[in-house]
Amino acid sequence: MAEDDFAKIPIPTYEEATSSTPPTTHYLGPSEISDDAERQAFLTPHPSPGPRPPRRRNGYHAPSVQSVRSSEDSIDSILVGSDSEEEHEGQEDEALRRDMEEMDMDDDVEGGERSRSRRHRSVLGSRLSKRFGRWGTTLSEIRLPRVPMPSMEWLTRRLPNWKWSIPDQYRPGWQLIARLFGLFIVVGLLYVLFVLQIMPGSRGDFPFDPELLRSWAQGHVDEGHIRDNLKHITGYSHIAGSEGDLYLARWIESAFRGAMMDDVHTTEYEVYLNYPKPGGRRVAIVSPPQLAWEAKLEEESAYEHPTAQQENTLVFHGHSRAGNVTGPLVYANYGSREDYKRFHDNGIDLNGTIALVRYYGTQGDRALKVKAAEEWGVKGVLIYSDPQEDGFVKGEPWPKGRWRPSDGVQRGAVSLMSWVVGDVLTPGLPAHKDTPRISKDNNPGLVNIPSLPLAWRDAQKLLQSLKGHGEEAPHEWVGGVPDVKYWSGDQSSPVVNLLNDQDENERQPIWNVMGVIEGIEQKEKKVIVGNHRDSWCFGAGDPGSGTAIMLEVVRVLGQLRSQGWRPLRSIVFASWDAEEYNLIGSTEYVEDNLESLRNDGIAYLNVDTGVVGDDFRAAASPILKQALTRVLGRVGDPFKNASLGELWQKEKKKLDGLGAGSDYVAFQDMAGVSSIDFGFSGEGYPYHSCYETFEWMEQYGDPKFLYHKALAQIWILLILEVAQEPLVPFDLRHYALAMNSYLVHLVTYAERHGSPSKEQFNLKPLFEAVGHFREKAKEFHNWDDAWFGTVIANNGFESTAMTMQRYWHNDRISNFEADLLDLPRDKDDHAQHGVPGREQFKHIIFGPQKWSGYDEAYFPAIVDAIDEGDWSSAQAQVKKAAGIIRRASDNLTRP
Numbered sequence: 001m002a003e004d005d006f007a008k009i010p011i012p013t014y015e016e017a018t019s020s021t022p023p024t025t026h027y028l029g030p031s032e033i034s035d036d037a038e039r040q041a042f043l044t045p046h047p048s049p050g051p052r053p054p055r056r057r058n059g060y061h062a063p064s065v066q067s068v069r070s071s072e073d074s075i076d077s078i079l080v081g082s083d084s085e086e087e088h089e090g091q092e093d094e095a096l097r098r099d100m101e102e103m104d105m106d107d108d109v110e111g112g113e114r115s116r117s118r119r120h121r122s123v124l125g126s127r128l129s130k131r132f133g134r135w136g137t138t139l140s141e142i143r144l145p146r147v148p149m150p151s152m153e154w155l156t157r158r159l160p161n162w163k164w165s166i167p168d169q170y171r172p173g174w175q176l177i178a179r180l181f182g183l184f185i186v187v188g189l190l191y192v193l194f195v196l197q198i199m200p201g202s203r204g205d206f207p208f209d210p211e212l213l214r215s216w217a218q219g220h221v222d223e224g225h226i227r228d229n230l231k232h233i234t235g236y237s238h239i240a241g242s243e244g245d246l247y248l249a250r251w252i253e254s255a256f257r258g259a260m261m262d263d264v265h266t267t268e269y270e271v272y273l274n275y276p277k278p279g280g281r282r283v284a285i286v287s288p289p290q291l292a293w294e295a296k297l298e299e300e301s302a303y304e305h306p307t308a309q310q311e312n313t314l315v316f317h318g319h320s321r322a323g324n325v326t327g328p329l330v331y332a333n334y335g336s337r338e339d340y341k342r343f344h345d346n347g348i349d350l351n352g353t354i355a356l357v358r359y360y361g362t363q364g365d366r367a368l369k370v371k372a373a374e375e376w377g378v379k380g381v382l383i384y385s386d387p388q389e390d391g392f393v394k395g396e397p398w399p400k401g402r403w404r405p406s407d408g409v410q411r412g413a414v415s416l417m418s419w420v421v422g423d424v425l426t427p428g429l430p431a432h433k434d435t436p437r438i439s440k441d442n443n444p445g446l447v448n449i450p451s452l453p454l455a456w457r458d459a460q461k462l463l464q465s466l467k468g469h470g471e472e473a474p475h476e477w478v479g480g481v482p483d484v485k486y487w488s489g490d491q492s493s494p495v496v497n498l499l500n501d502q503d504e505n506e507r508q509p510i511w512n513v514m515g516v517i518e519g520i521e522q523k524e525k526k527v528i529v530g531n532h533r534d535s536w537c538f539g540a541g542d543p544g545s546g547t548a549i550m551l552e553v554v555r556v557l558g559q560l561r562s563q564g565w566r567p568l569r570s571i572v573f574a575s576w577d578a579e580e581y582n583l584i585g586s587t588e589y590v591e592d593n594l595e596s597l598r599n600d601g602i603a604y605l606n607v608d609t610g611v612v613g614d615d616f617r618a619a620a621s622p623i624l625k626q627a628l629t630r631v632l633g634r635v636g637d638p639f640k641n642a643s644l645g646e647l648w649q650k651e652k653k654k655l656d657g658l659g660a661g662s663d664y665v666a667f668q669d670m671a672g673v674s675s676i677d678f679g680f681s682g683e684g685y686p687y688h689s690c691y692e693t694f695e696w697m698e699q700y701g702d703p704k705f706l707y708h709k710a711l712a713q714i715w716i717l718l719i720l721e722v723a724q725e726p727l728v729p730f731d732l733r734h735y736a737l738a739m740n741s742y743l744v745h746l747v748t749y750a751e752r753h754g755s756p757s758k759e760q761f762n763l764k765p766l767f768e769a770v771g772h773f774r775e776k777a778k779e780f781h782n783w784d785d786a787w788f789g790t791v792i793a794n795n796g797f798e799s800t801a802m803t804m805q806r807y808w809h810n811d812r813i814s815n816f817e818a819d820l821l822d823l824p825r826d827k828d829d830h831a832q833h834g835v836p837g838r839e840q841f842k843h844i845i846f847g848p849q850k851w852s853g854y855d856e857a858y859f860p861a862i863v864d865a866i867d868e869g870d871w872s873s874a875q876a877q878v879k880k881a882a883g884i885i886r887r888a889s890d891n892l893t894r895p
Contacts, residue, residue, distance in 0.1 A: 229548035256515035259558025280501030318413030323450035334361030335369030365853025384459035388480030418848035420445030422587030430592035532579030545610035586663035601673035613682010619656035620676035622738035638706035657856030660848030672818030732777035819888035
């Protein structure tokens with residue numbers, strides 16, 4: 001079937017749909033319809049009359065962008081409606097009333113009565129089906145049992161004392177009484193079914209054809225709306241806890257309410273945040289006098305006429321330590337533990353020094369750069385953006401190009417999010433007013449020495465002052481700052497003063513905005529859709545592009561909701577606050593709803609930095625691979641004449657693991673909710689600076705906003721895939737394959753770290769456990785085929801027993817991720833659970849790498865023990881992980 005043929009499928013008229021001879025229609029054949037479209041069609045009305053097409057197991061038929069557009073008009077007539085439809089609907093209501101009246105007409109000929117009864121059921125069934133989907137068809141099939149009418153003689157004999165008080169001329173005929181009684185039963189049944197909302201359709205929540213639903217939603221994404229959203233979002237800075245942040249929260253809340261959500265609310269938490277004081281920061285060379293100099297620190301204004309709010313967006317590190325320290329300057333490359341060790345190996349004392357390091361490289365996490373310096377006795381850290389990774393060496397800087405200019409500064413937090421996530425004063429507990437706090441001194445989630453970020457413009461002067469001090473830097477330490485000879489520095493280096501005086505609020509309010517569309521089948525089951533709202537300045541890419549796209553997703557689903565659509569499972573939309581400060585907003589929500597999420601969380605779908613280029617990337621639990629693959633096959637790349645699925649396969653991309661980079665961490669690693677994070681990446685951009693503006697996005701990031709549109713389509717389709725499919729579209733067989741690859745990686749990692757003999761360290765228990773899981777996964781998914789076969793054999797009817805089995809099946813697969821958490825098995829289990837020393841992280845497969853931050857660590861507890869060289873602990877963690885995998889596998893098929 002050609003791609004544009006989908007648009008040519010005729011929508012039958014009412015007369016055609018209810019006539020005994022259906023019109024000549026091209027039906028989707030076995031090679032033309034997706035397995036999942038058919039899967040849903042068994043439970044919902046098919047878009048055309050006639051026999052249902054046979055099932056196909058090869059995934060979606062992927063319509064092109066053109067075919068989606070060409071089908072919009074025909075789909076609109078079904079999903080959105082028109083004045084003519086309302087008129088037509090009124091005619092149908094009148095016809096339905098007449099049919100019901102005619103069913104009460106008496107007929108002396110029994111055979112004629114039966115014939116008419118069949119005809120009326122047929123017509124009524126067609127009309128109810130058109131109005132209420134399969135539930136209407138079910139109503140039309142209700143038959144009252146045929147009971148012989150008792151005679152007057154029989155009644156007189158059975159009821160001898162009965163006193164007739166109605167004159168004979170007014171006595172109703174028994175046949176009329178029986179029919180009135182039957183009518184009362186029908187009316188009562190309709191009241192129970194529709195007014196009391198025992199079944200879908202009671203509030204207009206009747207089923208929609210899933211394939212038309214997808215096509216309509218995908219075709220109604222508007223890049224113009226996304227552009228307007230982003231322009232508004234980037235009109236002012238909105239750092240967490242600020243006035244701009246609160247204003248944006250209220251604006252998003254109003255958008256949620258406009259989408260007809262069932263519940264919209266804002267939840268407030270009180271958390272520890274810090275802010276810079278004007279005049280409270282300083283970086284200066286104070287000795288020798290002839291080198292005296294002071295850094296500018298602040299960026300130039302991104303706009304010719306900045307508002308007061310824009311002017312007050314100062315340069316600092318979130319969760320940095322306050323302090324005023326002075327010491328000799330050293331240059332420590334990327335600030336990794338290995339970089340600091342080089343000083344020790346070369347006899348250079350680091351105690352009491354101020355370290356200058358650059359972003360990225362062998363230590364990508366800025367917080368761990370500071371933590372490593374602290375461990376080596378450094379008193380303060382300055383982190384700059386080197387043009388070799390982040391500036392003119394890569395390409396033209398702003399405003400002539402997309403790269404960071406010389407005065408651009410990368411802000412960011414230095415809280416230790418690979419060690420503790422969320423509010424660092426209330427770890428493990430939601431930060432409410434009455435929640436007890438721990439101290440920020442010697443806090444496991446905070447560093448203990450001050451730090452500040454710098455532009456390379458300021459770093460240049462510091463690097464130049466080191467010439468001749470220490471040793472000349474090796475080639476791999478040389479950056480791209482012009483007019484600099486890179487030297488390490490030592491105790492004889494120029495002396496630098498670092499001042500970081502700041503406002504610190506241990507109970508700063510932040511606001512999560514939440515909106516819920518309730519499901520019609522299992523509304524307690526939740527698909528959570530999230531993006532954080534706060535940014536370090538204007539945040540066009542991070543996170544503004546994601547926020548603008550989420551609001552478009554909400555708008556489109558709101559249009560569907562206004563027409564009576566509901567998903568099978570509830571969808572929870574979340575605009576998180578304070579993500580930039582240690583993932584606080586999302587973590588507090590998870591801590592506040594932990595048991596509910598472990599029991600009823602289906603999936604968490606996260607977009608952070610939505611679009612800054614044209615390269616699609618995704619990191620996820622492998623259980624979501626199947627759903628993502630299907631969705632990518634439906635969405636075309638705006639410029640590459642191929643679907644994103646085809647490009648994914650051609651470029652041999654794989655799902656990345658989940659580290660500690662965004663709001664999925666608490667869901668995946670603490671609550672055991674299967675998570676995914678995705679977006680379009682690209683070359684560098686002025687990340688976390690005030691140059692990350694709407695104008696940058698319009699000129700370099702995504703000028704036509706077509707990749708924003710594509711990402712919105714992916715997000716909508718993924719939501720529908722997980723929230724709308726009768727069978728939750730997870731595949732444990734992908735998870736089993738991924739686990740095996742993680743084990744192979746772990747073997748290599750252990751060997752690289754000098755693993756001892758097999759008697760001391762052996763991964764065999766894990767390999768056997770994963771093999772056991774693979775068999776259980778295969779057995780579990782056999783039921784999928786049984787369900788398909790049963791529903792097909794019953795012409796699309798799903799019995800109550802089969803529905804309950806499907807619920808059980810969905811619960812088992814959606815709870816599998818939570819079963820992989822290292823939790824106490826009963827109230828008397830007081831042993832240590834979670835990653836030792838980082839007990840917030842409970843997942844045995846996924847977690848952040850302790851000393852890599854953003855990077856994932858497969859089997860994190862084992863990897864931590866290997867890093868420490870504690871092989872006995874590593875073996876104990878192998879045994880524990882193997883046991884958890886076996887129990888989780890057995891839970892899939894237990895009675």
